[in-house]
Amino acid sequence: MKVLHTSDWHIGQIFHNYSREEEHKYFFEQLKSIVIKEKPDVMVVSGDVFHTATPTIVSQRLYYNFIVDLSHLDDDLQIVITSGNHDSPSRLEAPRPLWEAFNVSVVGMLDYHTDSDDSDLNFDASKIEIPITRNGEIIGWVLAVPYMNGNANIYDSLLNHLKKRQEYADNQSIVAMGHLAVRSADITGHSEDIIGKLETLDVQDFTEVKGVDYWAFGHIHFPQAIKGIEDMRYAGSPFPISFNENYQHSVVSVKIEDSKTETTVIPLKTLIPIVDFPSKPKGYDDALPYETVMMQLIEILNDRAYVRVHVQTDKPLTQAETAAMVQAFEGQNAMFCGIQSYFPEKLEGDDIQDVKTLRELKSKSPFELGCSVYLKKNGSEMPDELKEMFKKVCEEAESLS
Numbered sequence: 001m002k003v004l005h006t007s008d009w010h011i012g013q014i015f016h017n018y019s020r021e022e023e024h025k026y027f028f029e030q031l032k033s034i035v036i037k038e039k040p041d042v043m044v045v046s047g048d049v050f051h052t053a054t055p056t057i058v059s060q061r062l063y064y065n066f067i068v069d070l071s072h073l074d075d076d077l078q079i080v081i082t083s084g085n086h087d088s089p090s091r092l093e094a095p096r097p098l099w100e101a102f103n104v105s106v107v108g109m110l111d112y113h114t115d116s117d118d119s120d121l122n123f124d125a126s127k128i129e130i131p132i133t134r135n136g137e138i139i140g141w142v143l144a145v146p147y148m149n150g151n152a153n154i155y156d157s158l159l160n161h162l163k164k165r166q167e168y169a170d171n172q173s174i175v176a177m178g179h180l181a182v183r184s185a186d187i188t189g190h191s192e193d194i195i196g197k198l199e200t201l202d203v204q205d206f207t208e209v210k211g212v213d214y215w216a217f218g219h220i221h222f223p224q225a226i227k228g229i230e231d232m233r234y235a236g237s238p239f240p241i242s243f244n245e246n247y248q249h250s251v252v253s254v255k256i257e258d259s260k261t262e263t264t265v266i267p268l269k270t271l272i273p274i275v276d277f278p279s280k281p282k283g284y285d286d287a288l289p290y291e292t293v294m295m296q297l298i299e300i301l302n303d304r305a306y307v308r309v310h311v312q313t314d315k316p317l318t319q320a321e322t323a324a325m326v327q328a329f330e331g332q333n334a335m336f337c338g339i340q341s342y343f344p345e346k347l348e349g350d351d352i353q354d355v356k357t358l359r360e361l362k363s364k365s366p367f368e369l370g371c372s373v374y375l376k377k378n379g380s381e382m383p384d385e386l387k388e389m390f391k392k393v394c395e396e397a398e399s400l401s
């Protein structure tokens with residue numbers, strides 16, 4: 001069985017006010033060429049199809065057009081799509097019956113039931129056990145597990161259930177999908193707050209599950225064989241979703257034959273590069289002052305790129321300075337994506353250093369925390385006017401929760 005593994009498309013993302021539509025089209029063109037060349041039996045998309053739970057019409061059109069286009073390429077191509085934490089499970093799944101006509105299986109969520117059948121599963125397993133056929137014969141299965149609170153036991157139960165099915169035979173390949181964070185995975189490019197919120201699973205939770213030929217994971221955007229295990233991979237995002245994702249993006253081609261799994265990482269081209277200008281400094285000493293950076297901007301303005309500017313400064317930039325920087329990008333190919341300021345060391349970390357434990361953190365109000373983060377980032381107290389506005393927002397948010 002041949003599988004093409006991709007994930008974390010994040011269709012509809014707005015990156016520093018810029019639409020990614022053209023980049024998604026560029027990725028889809030590449031993916032189409034890869035499908036033509038690799039001829040997979042099935043393409044699996046392991047979650048985060050859309051960037052938001054309520055994608056715009058433009059985003060949905062992009063998605064529908066591409067999937068339909070792809071399925072027209074080859075009548076035998078199957079596509080399995082599962083939801084990620086960014087997707088709306090029900091919205092993704094709504095056109096499920098229509099998708100079936102295109103050989104596309106979409107699983108947004110598990111269908112739970114209360115009365116038990118003879119398995120130890122309390123949801124409809126047959127919905128997420130997708131048979132993969134070639135010339136009318138089942139050659140393998142995709143266990144299309146959508147995003148949910150992490151629990152690796154589900155895979156054992158699913159395998160037990162699958163093996164009891166009449167259509168199941170020993171020589172069929174099995175691919176398991178999941179949208180989750182595996183502990184000890186390389187989280188390059190992910191900010192800590194993302195990982196902190198995730199329930200994570202141990203890699204052993206999966207290696208102990210016997211009978212899966214390939215694990216097709218989504219969620220972590222850095223492509224990798226988890227802990228070097230070749231048949232357990234994150235496909236990663238198709239192009240940078242954030243400034244931290246400045247690395248080679250790819251999809252994975254998987255060949256399973258006689259229970260042996262061979263994987264090939266297929267690199268993708270990025271249409272619009274992300275650039276840290278003049279470069280990403282280690283700290284204050286390493287950065288260049290505002291005036292110098294402004295003068296050097298000319299080097300980059302003509303390039304089509306997302307540009308984040310880094311400046312060394314002793315005090316927060318004035319509004320006029322920031323405005324002048326923004327102005328410099330106007331009408332140019334380069335796209336302004338913010339300024340990062342670097343202050344002298346002594347100003348950093350005096351304030352929230354005292355917050356060492358979770359309990360201490362919890363004892364601070366969002367307003368207090370926001371003020372100390374501002375102080376840490378800018379080296380000066382938040383201006384009164386901003387404080388007022390921030391306080392109001394905090395109060396409004398608290399009244400909602």
Ligand SMILES: [Mn+2]
Pocket residue numbers: 008048084086219220221
């Ligand atoms: Mn994602």
